[in-house]
Amino acid sequence: MVYDESIGYISRMPRKKLADAESRLLAAGLSLFAHQGTERVNSNAIARRARLGVGTFYAHFPDKHALLREIQLRTLAAIRIARLDALTDPEGDPVAQVRGSIEAVVCFAGQHPEAYRVTFGRERTGASHHGPVVSESSRPMAEALRTLQDAARIAPDLDVDLAARAYLSMEVGTLLWWLEDPRRARAEALVDTLVRLHPVTACASPGCSDSS
Template identity: 25%
Template sequence: MAGRPQQRTLETRRRILEATQALLAEQGFEATSVETIAMRAGVAKATVFAHFDDKTSLLIALRLNQLEELSVGLRQMVDALAADPLRKDALGEVQALLAPWLALYREDPDFARLFLIQSTLKDGLHTRQFIEACSGMEAEVSRALSILAARGALRPETEVALLTQGVMAFYYHVIVGFNLCHIPDEAQQTALMQGLLARLL
């Protein structure tokens, strides 16, 4: 059982995250300041920084549980692919792997922007966890492509490492398009991703 100091720490962290989530929903990431978050949570600004490196870390922390669930689900999907030698539909398999991740970035444009600029983010615990989740996702896509290549489900001349980079480039492209409103809805994003992958796979 957690002691009282630890319980207070967890309670403070919960209040900060709840305040952040509410404010982001009300006014967006750019308009939300750490001062406003602290006031809404009923804590000092220094307390917010004691728990989180910066505002970006707060946004990432709100999504870490979801990222972990997506990462676990992705590993399970690739494990299931590996276990069934009859599965050879490369286009369908890759689309299915990417769909939950695209949905995450569709529902939260601010979080999508963090994904797109991840190489420039300030180092910190939450940032490292976020980047590890993104890297893990790419590694699982590569593993799936390796499995499909071994089954002859890809073009004979395919280099898996290069193909993985192509898939990820298309993945970035449709996230950017949706984020900038060039791709207006989920159906068009899905159709574009399918069309791009069909040419690649």
């Protein structure tokens, strides 16, 4: 308790945040969003699953959509780090770099299916009414494709911005399909197929007459 001279009475000190409260709320929210969807989940349910009071929830997040966005941003950051870690030789063979990047994201999706689905699946569009849609930026891929294009490694008439957007959309859709039932395809086959469909590989093939 503390005496506040400005208002002339004794008030309560703000409660300290529990050290692990945020991580517990994120884990609870992820599980509920993945299995019930955003619309069926509310702040009370998340706090209850985390075994915390709803007041603790609001001490960390203004609403469930803010918590969802935090989950999505953390997932995107983890995927970005995984892709970068896979680039053992940035100056090496572009196709090998592509394979490493795809192996990294397939591995991440397989190990964290709930986080991947909540970030890129139906919950992604559901959160669009409460702020910009969270998605993996296609800019790094477009810049890499442009560099290869300048070096005459891929077709000069390829629209690299469109190619990057199209590939990432296809990659996400394919991984979401796979996560519905991983028995549909082996992870190795999934990687091989995505590598073959990647603009670097597709436009470096003999069928791409403008590449060299």
